[in-house]
Amino acid sequence: KAGVTQTPRYLIKTRGQQVTLSCSPISGHRSVSWYQQTPGQGLQFLFEYFSETQRNKGNFPGRFSGRQFSNSRSEMNVSTLELGDSALYLCASSLVSGSSNTGELFFGEGSRLTVL
């Protein structure tokens, strides 16, 4: 079974630009979560989607947004990039049902974003 796939793996942007990251979850997983990882703050939760609905959101500004498609694939977007947005963005999928609100996370390899 294929794991969680994230694209692109690496990207470089300049301040003020926007970026879209993509995530394909493990087949059958309907929950997709996004995390930001930086050396200073560690792993921080961005948001979680289940069946195209955002069920939870972390403490990030509105420049960070996401969505999930009917095939469970997800994208996140960061607009008006700032230097501090440089990080590893990790997507994780989870096999949870609609009645279960938690489960172990299967992470992708991440998208390494550098903002210059």
Place this chain on the structure above:
Amino acid sequence: SQKIEQNSEALNIQEGKTATLTCNYTNYSPAYLQWYRQDPGRGPVFLLLIRENEKEKRKERLKVTFDTTLKQSLFHITASQPADSATYLCALDLGDFNKFYFGSGTKLNVKP
């Protein structure tokens, strides 16, 4: 304030010994606690999950304990091997739609 603390200094041990990693937390009431392993440049990999009403969980050479009174989890790797060298992260799961709170991780170095 809410905090999750893992040893920020690397843990260096000799091959064959038992590695013990600590995760302490304050002002959280996790329903579950999970441990992950992360290698450089890779995403975290799930290792073990323990529920708030469980004291101990084992899987092969791994053992995790969870003390909700002390607000602490201990993660043990017995008969450690150089291949166990990695950063280990604890994650608090409040049962809130996969919104986990991660510790900063402890880097384990197992020397042959």
